[in-house]
Structures are given as structure tokens and as C-alpha cells.
Amino acid sequence: MKRRAFLRNGLMLGCSAAASPLLTPVTFASGPWEARLVVIILRGALDGLDAIRPLGDANLAALRPGLTTDDSIDLDGFFGLHPGLAPMKPLWDAGDFGAMHAVSTPYRDKRSHFDGQDILEAGLPDLPSGARDGWLNRMLQTVPGVQAQTSYAIGPEQMLVLSGDAPTARWAPRTSLRITPQARRLLELVTHDDPLFRDATAQAVEITDQLSLDADTDAAGAAAMAADPMMAQVGGGQHRQLAEFAAARLRGATRIASFSIGGWDTHQNQANALARNLGRLSDTILTLRSGLGDIWGQTAVLCMTEFGRTARENGTKGTDHGTGGALLFAGGALRGGQVLGGWPGLGDDDLYAGRDLMPLADVRAAAGWTMRGLFGLDRTTIETAIFPGLEMGIDPGIVA
Template structure:
């Protein structure tokens, strides 16, 4: 049964697959090495100035009048200049053990149009076009990286809902599975679905997990799975696969578009991110020490608050890096400052570094790939510059 027939059959059975563009897919790829890479796309433009707060910048407090930063706002001090949002305080043990780091004032080359869809496509494609144009192959940078390695294989999985994410699309073998759809199945329909996959253990297992997640079976009192439960399920499933044959996993966490009442919006999303990272650590066990997690977003947000206690689409943002393979406990990057003259177009954090550069160095160190090949094939047009020494 091909994907289109599967989707049509699911709809016939009562499947109302989520049409939301922020639906969360999961993608896996097996590869001939022992280290692991997890890429989490933070869809909706995370405000890096709120997640990793530059409270040591004298201009910060005046620009964020209701979004209180620093230790006075409940954040945890990182290095005397940056503080971690209180909803990520559960990650502080990782910071202290060198398993957490950040990169600030980073971006893709995307500028000014500030479309979520174009920004996300460019982030996952890894191209160099400021207007959002993609590489000729319209493939994903993780897939291009896999094309450099002989012997990669795909892992059979079930995809329901949104089309495969761009980040792993391309000629190299990879497979996907998406639990993030509302499978409104009657008991009879669920029995029929199980009968269809009875003789295919891989599809049967994935189908059962998809139904379980959509019904919120992990949630108390039979309630629908909330976002935190879903994040835990996604990360737990990723860890399970990475403990087997998979070496690369990519999934997304949505809910970062904080135009209104940002304190509430970003708090929920950061809670999901914290849950996902801690679940990966717990689930991976000893393999956590061989793992790097890269969390990246399509662009940052405006430096100044708007009139709705939120922030609008911006430019420079932040990356979150985690994993036992890291040489953590550091905020990477060159801080541009928040004075009016230091901002991009007098509204956004000025980008001083490229998210693709950090991803490229992580892949070089994890998988032993040649820097020149990564610059030429995976991120064409990017000069990696000096090694930021992300990994231990």
C-alpha cells in the first residue's frame, strides 16, 4: 500500500489527519557510525532573547518591559551575562555538567520577508538565498549529508498527516513516521486497521503507537494528550529508534509564534522543549554520551515588545544545543549589543553568525566528515570559519 492509498484508507476509516502546517513529523535515518544526531526544528520563530536572556546588556531591561528577564524574573544565571528562561530551569543540571550550550545572535541567510513557511523551508533546505530560494535539488541538508556516506539505509516507518519534512528529503535513503494526527477511529475501525497490518510487524507497531499517541493513552484520566505528553512521546520514540539502528532523528516542536501574551505562549513551548531534551537523555541511556541535539528555529523576534505583550517576526535568534557529546556550559557567538545603532534595521537582534555553520561543525565532529565537503555539498556557499569546538 503506497502513502496516498494509506491516507485515503485512513480517511475512509474516520482519520481526520491534521492539516495544520505546524504538525509534528518524525524522521529517522540509519547510518554506519555510532554517534547520534537529533535535530529539533522549533517552528514558529522562538524568541532567543527570552529563552536565553542577555540580562547583562544594559539595554535589555528597557526593551522588555513586561517580559522580565534575568534572575529577578526567575531565570537561572548562566555566565553572569546570560540567563536561562525559568521554563528551562530543569536543564540547568545539564549546563553544569557540560551537556548544554547555546549559540546566540544566529540566523539563516533569510531576511526581511519574515514568512514562517519560507523561513522554515530555507532552514531545512540549508540554502544561501536571502529571499528564501532553495538549492536546485530542493532537498534537505540532512539528506545531502547522508549522501556523502556510503552504506546508509532507511528504516521502515509509518507516516500519517503532513508530508515528509524537507530537512531529510532527497536522494539518500530515509524514512518517516508521524504520530501527530488526530486518529478518530471507532473500535471497529481500529480492529480493521490492526487486521490490515497483522502480517507486517513494523507497520503494526507504528500503527499501534500512532493510535495510542493520538488517543492520549499516556495522559491521565484518558484525556487527550497535551503538548508536553506529545513532546515526551516524540522524544521517547526517537530515543528508542536511536538505541537501535537509527543514528539521525529529526522532529519539530511548534507553538513559538508569540505575537500576543508571549509569557504564556513561550512558556508552554519551552516546557515542551525541556521535556523533549530530558526525555531524550533518559531514553538514550549510555548512548546520550554519543549524542548531540541541535534545536533551531526559522528566525528570531523583534527586540522591542509590541503592544500586545508579545514580539513580532525578527531576524537574529538563538540555538539550543544539548547532549553528552557536547563540550557544553558555554553561550557561543559574538554578542552584537542591543543599542539602537547595533540592531538590524533598528528592530531586530543583529545576526553575527550562521546556524548552518554550527550544524556543519557538529556533523564534522560527530561523523568525521570533511569540512570542505560539508561546505561544498551540505551547506553550499557557507564558509565554516574557525572551529567553535562544540563537541568534547
């Protein structure tokens, strides 16, 4: 069953359901290359303006008086790193972690998680009737000899990005949730539009999630942390299990892996929620790096989200659905240590629709240039078969 149909049929859920981290299978495929590509979908709309902060823009503090803090980690004199990504700073210094700001899919104005995620994963300018495959699968269809890897699938979600005619396989870790998926969805449904109950419910679920994460720490994770000093801040949790399993597969015949991390829909209490989620993302990337060993130098990790968030903070210490956002990337195969792309500014006249960061580049183009650099794919193939209608533009220099 398609993810969107499953969620919508399950009580016609609203905003938070599409951002839920409950169902997170990881999908794999092999390919005739030595390079590895990992695509992580950040469900819920990552606030790129908070993750990679444009501190050099004089308008930032006025737009976000409650979110602009003095704990940023300087990157280049203009951009600062959210402290939740502090474990990534050594990778930034080594050129293995970077970002591309002011990017988006072609999706505009409606700002629905469901449609935004489907357009991101389909890689199309819109969602034509009958669309059933994703851009990673279409990429595999252009390469002869692709094979799926044996794996296990748990849970009903199927990631669109790797769905299609090319063979792939799925796996997901066993989870032990203290709140059932049905109960959590019902809570999201009935509390989302009431800030008082929504915030109280969110805090309760956060506590439950943390208990579940603590319980998931295992001996394999402890061994990985002991073996790699950069893993010192990595905790337990499903996100790390996904990364560990992905790294194990990628050390073998697997060349493509994709999974999602949810929870990025920070309408309220963004300071706490984003710090926690950026910490999990850091854990995930560092777990991949540790597990891949020498193969890390041949690996590209793209962290993509359906859209950005509003330039202005809202009245509940959060941000709402926006347009332009940030692509985060990592891996020894990419040219990190920099924020790629132009900067549109945060002045009133610079914002998209007077409210959002103006997108200057198509996030699909960044993925296209990554695949061209990693796998040597022809530009025409990328612009017609993989991302139909895309104009890749000038090479941003993402591949080392």
C-alpha cells in the first residue's frame, strides 16, 4: 500500500501524520559502481534556517527573536551550525559535511506534507495521475544489471523514492513502542489544531520516545562507539539501527540505500525538538561513517526534506510550513566544508510570498549532479529519464 494512501485512509490524518517517524523501512539496491549513495528523507520539513543559520544576514534576529541564540558554531563567518549538529563539525573541518541553502522541489504554495514528500520522492514537478515510481528507482532503470539485495521488510510503508520496476529490497528493525501507532495517530489527529493539548501531548510522546530510544541501545552500538572516538555522542535508537544495517549492506554488494527520519514538523517548541532531531541525524551520519570504514571515502549521503519552514517564528516558539530549505550532505565522495548555492536574503522584499526563504535552486539538480559525479550518468539521461523536465543548470561542485 502506498504511504500516502495508508496514512490518509487511517482516519484521514493531518499535518503531523505525514511527519511521523513510526514507519521507517530502509530500501536497498545494487549497482555496477564502487561509489555508494545514501538518501535520507527528513519527513516533516526540516528548518534549514535553524540547522544552518545565516547569522551574517542582519534580518535573521528580527524575524526569529526567540530562535536566534548565541550558541551557534561558526562555519565560515556568515553561516553558523546549530549546536545539535555539533558532532558534525569535525566532518565539516575534514570536508566531509556540508549544506546547500535556498533549495526546494518545484512544489509551491499548498505546503502539504503528503504532496510535498511525494513530489520530492517522485522527483517530478507535480504528481500526475498514475505516478508510481521514484527518482532513485528510475536511475536504476537506466543501468543494466541492477539486482536487489536479500533483506526483510517490516511495516506497511513503502518509500516512493525507490519504488518502481528496478529490483530493490526492504528491511526495517524490530521496534518496541510504548504508544501504539494507532493511539499516536489518534492523538495527532485530535490535538493538532489545539495548541494547549497539542503541546502537552507532544511533550508526553517525547518522553515515551526517549524511553524507547534508551531501551534500544545494544552491544553492537557500544562496540561501534568504542571503536570510533567520533561516535562518543551517539546513543541508541531506531535511527542508529537503520544506519548500522545500511552500512553493513553497503560494505557488500549494495550501492544504494534510502530511509527516512521523521519528527521535523516543529510548529511549537522548536528549540527542544530540533536539537533532539539534529542530534539523531548526527548520530545517523556518524554511525554510517563508522560502519563504512574506508568505504566512507566513496560514499555520498544526501539528507533531503519536502520543503523549508517560514522565515518568521510563530507564536508558539516554532515555525510553520514554508518553501525554500536546506539540503544537508555528507560523505568522503562529496565536497563538504562549505555552504553551496547563492543566498537570497531575508529582507521583506527577498522572501517568497512575503513569508518564506526564496528558493534559488532545484534540490533535484543537486541530486542529479551527485549522481553524475558518482556514477558518470549522462546529463541528458538525468534530465529526461530520471528527473523529467529538470534543467540541471551549472554544476554546484558538490562532488569531490
